[in-house]
Amino acid sequence: MALARNIAVLIGGVGGAKLASGLAAVVPTERLSFIVNTGDDFWRLGLKICPDLDTLMYTLAGLVNPESGWGVKADSTVALDFLAQRYQVEPWFRLGDKDLATHLLRTHWLNDGRSLTEATACLVKRLAIRSAILPMCDEEAPTMLDTVADGELGFQEYFVKRSWAPAVRAIRHKNCERAKLSAQVRRALTRADIVLIAPSNPWLSIAPILAIPGMRDLLSQLAAPVVAVTPIIAGDAVKGPTAKIMRELGLQVRASAIARYYRGIISGFVDDLRNEPADFADLRSIQLDTLMIDQARKAALAQATLDWVGSWSP
Amino acid sequence: MALARNIAVLIGGVGGAKLASGLAAVVPTERLSFIVNTGDDFWRLGLKICPDLDTLMYTLAGLVNPESGWGVKADSTVALDFLAQRYQVEPWFRLGDKDLATHLLRTHWLNDGRSLTEATACLVKRLAIRSAILPMCDEEAPTMLDTVADGELGFQEYFVKRSWAPAVRAIRHKNCERAKLSAQVRRALTRADIVLIAPSNPWLSIAPILAIPGMRDLLSQLAAPVVAVTPIIAGDAVKGPTAKIMRELGLQVRASAIARYYRGIISGFVDDLRNEPADFADLRSIQLDTLMIDQARKAALAQATLDWVGSWSP
Numbered sequence: 001m002a003l004a005r006n007i008a009v010l011i012g013g014v015g016g017a018k019l020a021s022g023l024a025a026v027v028p029t030e031r032l033s034f035i036v037n038t039g040d041d042f043w044r045l046g047l048k049i050c051p052d053l054d055t056l057m058y059t060l061a062g063l064v065n066p067e068s069g070w071g072v073k074a075d076s077t078v079a080l081d082f083l084a085q086r087y088q089v090e091p092w093f094r095l096g097d098k099d100l101a102t103h104l105l106r107t108h109w110l111n112d113g114r115s116l117t118e119a120t121a122c123l124v125k126r127l128a129i130r131s132a133i134l135p136m137c138d139e140e141a142p143t144m145l146d147t148v149a150d151g152e153l154g155f156q157e158y159f160v161k162r163s164w165a166p167a168v169r170a171i172r173h174k175n176c177e178r179a180k181l182s183a184q185v186r187r188a189l190t191r192a193d194i195v196l197i198a199p200s201n202p203w204l205s206i207a208p209i210l211a212i213p214g215m216r217d218l219l220s221q222l223a224a225p226v227v228a229v230t231p232i233i234a235g236d237a238v239k240g241p242t243a244k245i246m247r248e249l250g251l252q253v254r255a256s257a258i259a260r261y262y263r264g265i266i267s268g269f270v271d272d273l274r275n276e277p278a279d280f281a282d283l284r285s286i287q288l289d290t291l292m293i294d295q296a297r298k299a300a301l302a303q304a305t306l307d308w309v310g311s312w313s314p
Numbered sequence: 315m316a317l318a319r320n321i322a323v324l325i326g327g328v329g330g331a332k333l334a335s336g337l338a339a340v341v342p343t344e345r346l347s348f349i350v351n352t353g354d355d356f357w358r359l360g361l362k363i364c365p366d367l368d369t370l371m372y373t374l375a376g377l378v379n380p381e382s383g384w385g386v387k388a389d390s391t392v393a394l395d396f397l398a399q400r401y402q403v404e405p406w407f408r409l410g411d412k413d414l415a416t417h418l419l420r421t422h423w424l425n426d427g428r429s430l431t432e433a434t435a436c437l438v439k440r441l442a443i444r445s446a447i448l449p450m451c452d453e454e455a456p457t458m459l460d461t462v463a464d465g466e467l468g469f470q471e472y473f474v475k476r477s478w479a480p481a482v483r484a485i486r487h488k489n490c491e492r493a494k495l496s497a498q499v500r501r502a503l504t505r506a507d508i509v510l511i512a513p514s515n516p517w518l519s520i521a522p523i524l525a526i527p528g529m530r531d532l533l534s535q536l537a538a539p540v541v542a543v544t545p546i547i548a549g550d551a552v553k554g555p556t557a558k559i560m561r562e563l564g565l566q567v568r569a570s571a572i573a574r575y576y577r578g579i580i581s582g583f584v585d586d587l588r589n590e591p592a593d594f595a596d597l598r599s600i601q602l603d604t605l606m607i608d609q610a611r612k613a614a615l616a617q618a619t620l621d622w623v624g625s626w627s628p
Contacts, residue, residue, distance in 0.1 A: 046422035063400070076392050078411035079418070086377070086412075087419055087440045097392035097411045098400075104393070105401055108360035126401045 005031060007306075008192035012037045012205020013052040014069035015231060015238060016198030017059040022298030023196075024060055024131065026306070032131040033188035037200070038116065039136075039143035039173055039208030040155045044093055045083075047103040048110055051156075052205065053120055053135060054102060061127040063098075069239075072098040092161045117182050134188060136209045137179040143208050146170040148248075155204070164241040168248045171203055173211040181214045189218055194309050197228035199290060201242045202261050203249070210265070219265045225309050227268035229301070230255040233291055234274040259283060268312075270305055284312065319345060321620075322506035326351045326519020327366040328383035329545060329552060330512030331373040336612030337510075338374055338445065340620070346445035347502035351514070352430065353450075353457035353487060353522030354469045358407055359397075361417040362424055365470075366519065367434055367449060368416060375441040377412075383553075386412040406475045431496050448502060450523040451493040457522050460484040462562075469518070478555040482562045485517055487525040495528045503532055508623050511542035513604060515556045516575050517563070524579070533579045539623050541582040543615070544569040547605055548588040573597060582626075584619055598626065 007027060011020060011034050023032055034056055041050045051070065058064040058072055065071045075096030083089040095103070102123065109119040115138040124133050143155040147166035158164060189195060200206055210216055219226055232255050237243040243253045251257045256278040259269045269280050273287040286308050292298040321341060325334060325348050337346055348370055355364045365384065372378035372386055379385045389410030397403040409417070416437060423433040429452040438447045457469040461480035472478060503509060514520055524530055533540055546569050551557040557567045565571045570592040573583045583594050587601040600622050606612040 045418050046425050047418070061400075072396070076390065076411070078390050078392060079414045082386070082412040082415040083419065086375075087415060087437070089415075089419065097390070097414075098396040100411075100414065101393045101396040101401060101403075104359045104361070105397065105403065111360050123401070 005193035005306075005310075006033070006188075006191050007031055007194050007196065008033045008035060008188045009196045009198055010035050010200075010206055010209050011052070011056065011198040012200030013040070013055045015240065016052075016200040016205065017055050017064070017069065018292040018298050019196070019198045019229060019302060020056055021059050021295065022292065022300070022302035025295065025299040026303045029060070029130040033192070034131060034133050035136055035185050035188060035209060036133060037136055037205045037208050039141060039204070040159070041140065042142065042154060042156050044095070045089070046107065047095075047100075048107045048116075049093070049095075049103055049156075050106070050116070050120075050135070053133060054099070056133055057102075057120075057124060057127060057129065060129045060131060060133070063127070071096050075099060093156060094160075115182075117184055132184070132188060134182065134184050136185065136215075137212050138182060139175065139179040141176040141179045141208060141211065142174050143204060144172050144174050146172070159204075159241075164244065168245050171207065173208050176208070176211040177213060179212045181212055181218065186218065189222060192222070192224050194306065195219065195222060195224055195226040196305070197226070197262065197266065199229040199231040199238075201231060201237070201240055201245070202258055203245050204241070206262075216265060225268055225312065226266045227270060227305065227309055228258065228262050228266045229270040229305065230258055230272050230275070230290055232258055232275070233272040238291065254278065256280060259285075268309060270301075270308075319507035319620075319624075320347070320502075320505050321345060321508050321510065322347045322349060322502045323510045323512055324349050324514075324520055324523050325366070325370065325512040326514030327354070327369045329554065330366075330514040330519065331369050331378070331383065332606040332612050333510070333512045333543060333616060334370055335373050335609065336606065336614070336616035339609065339613040340617045343374070343444040347506070348445060348447050349450055349499050349502060349523060350447060351450055351519045351522050353455060353518070354473070355454065356456065356468060356470045358409070358470075359403070360421070361409075361414075362421045362430075363407070363409075363417055363470075364420070364430070364434075364449070367447060368413070370447055371416075371434075371438060371441060371443065374443045374445060374447070377441070385410050389413060407470060408474075429496075431498055446498070446502060448496065448498050450499065450529075451526050452496055453489065453493040455490040455493045455522060455525065456488050457518060458486050458488050460486070473518075473555075478558065482559050485521065487522050490522070490525040491527060493526045495526055495532065500532065503536060506536070506538050508620065509533065509536060509538055509540040510619070511540070511576065511580065513543040513545040513552075515545060515551070515554055515559070516572055517559050518555070520576075530579060539582055539626060540580045541584060541619065541623055542572065542576050542580045543584040543619065544572055544586050544589070544604055546572055546589070547586040552605065568592065570594060573599075582623060584615075584622070 065073045084091040268284040272290040398405040582598040586604040
């Protein structure tokens with residue numbers, strides 16, 4: 001297996017960042033390109049917040065809070081507390097002081113006319129990250145959740161403010177028809193020797209990426225293998241609402257349902273060895289330990305996945 | 315002397331805020347209106363910073379840092395340090411984390427379409443301040459310093475970045491011809507029973523207010539007494555570049571030069587008892603202890619000034 005392969009990864013937040021961390025440990029980091037969900041992005045107090053971009057950036061810069069998997073380690077909330085105590089601003093979205101620095105700089109650059117792709121590249125460069133971190137698109141295409149009891153909610157209102165409690169009936173990607181594949185995303189995908197879909201929430205983190213016009217076609221036409229890693233282990237999600245949403249959408253909480261969701265895009269599927277062996281139809285599949293509870297296991301999963309795909313006969 | 319008098323104060327930053335603090339101790343605070351210099355205002359990292367408005371706000375809310383006289387007490391610089399260390403943003407303008415909360419909220423409201431007067435009123439209300447804090451105008455009219463060796467510098471570049479070291483040749487108030495007297499400023503002045511000019515820097519803090527078209531005329535036509543308090547004590551400024559700038563502009567560093575600068579506007583002048591008795595021509599004048607080194611002396615100066623003006627025969 002040649003080491004100098006280009007790898008592109010479709011990715012969301014905390015779950016995906018674990019695989020990113022593993023890949024960065026076993027692949028020359030400049031060979032990695034991440035195409036990141038921005039459906040979670042929102043504006044708060046005039047600041048543009050991009051949770052998934054930030055989680056990945058902080059992870060690859062070695063700055064992430066290891067307890068939560070998001071935010072900056074050893075951060076404080078002095079500004080947020082002052083806003084709450086003195087200015088009666090409800091602190092439902094936690095913004096650390098260090099984290100604020102990122103939002104300030106990004107918002108400043110965006111208001112100055114840079115695209116999100118450009119602003120992210122500047123942040124990434126200053127953080128000395130050598131991988132490409134690419135927002136899925138430059139346009140805003142926010143994820144909206146149609147809930148059974150509360151109507152349509154914005155992503156952060158559903159996810160953070162309401163702790164993903166409301167039952168979801170449908171999900172839409174607002175204005176996604178106006179989003180465009182950026183030159184950078186297109187290049188990362190067409191140059192890739194392997195495309196991975198991280199074990200992120202398919203409906204909340206990967207679907208927004210797939211909703212960009214042209215993305216599904218591009219992925220299905222690539223010569224390179226496209227391989228998804230299961231976010232479902234032993235009938236549940238490691239973290240977050242993946243399993244809950246699957247049930248609410250009437251799906252069985254099984255890896256095979258995930259593989260079916262990606263049908264037409266993926267050529268291979270990494271299942272977890274804790275799952276019942278399943279029939280993945282015409283897909284190549286393997287069972288690996290996908291529970292990335294420490295850095296060694298993140299790297300091992302990345303390596304095993306790449307080795308497996310590298311072993312495919314051309 | 316009736317207590318229920320309306321008092322309007324033209325005011326700059328730290329020096330003026332001491333008198334404001336004294337006035338708030340001896341006058342019902344809802345009777346006080348402050349017309350505040352915004353020539354120092356600037357944009358930093360996409361945030362609108364209004365140093366004099368903030369100094370006054372924090373002072374009247376009991377939140378000001380007592381050591382510096384500006385900024386919030388017990389503040390930290392976590393965001394600023396992160397910007398410097400991780401994003402290579404030069405931290406020349408100190409922004410505390412609590413202070414950032416103010417700038418964030420104000421900038422958010424401004425970008426949302428509120429005027430600076432409205433945004434300031436909202437901050438003031440949330441801080442439970444009962445006095446009116448009015449920006450001198452809603453338009454941007456930044457103070458620019460023509461320096462001998464470095465050409466024209468913006469105020470904060472001169473004052474903070476260069477520690478007011480460059481020699482000043484002239485001062486201009488950029489775009490001041492476009493500034494307008496707001497309804498709130500006009501009302502505060504026409505309703506006032508006494509107008510005070512705080513012991514702020516006449517050239518840097520009061521001149522920008524006087525440069526607003528219509529302001530000099532309005533002040534000179536008021537029936538109410540207009541009284542300035544000297545910022546020069548014993549041949550020097552208590553703090554800041556007042557004396558240095560006077561020398562650079564070829565003026566003698568004397569209270570009489572200050573009184574002359576305000577000629578046509580003021581009817582009375584509060585000199586310091588440490589100064590040589592001077593000839594203030596047709597102005598009423600008094601010598602008081604204007605060195606406000608503690609809260610008792612701030613209140614004493616405020617009370618003595620009001621008593622003196624109140625004793626004038628109508």
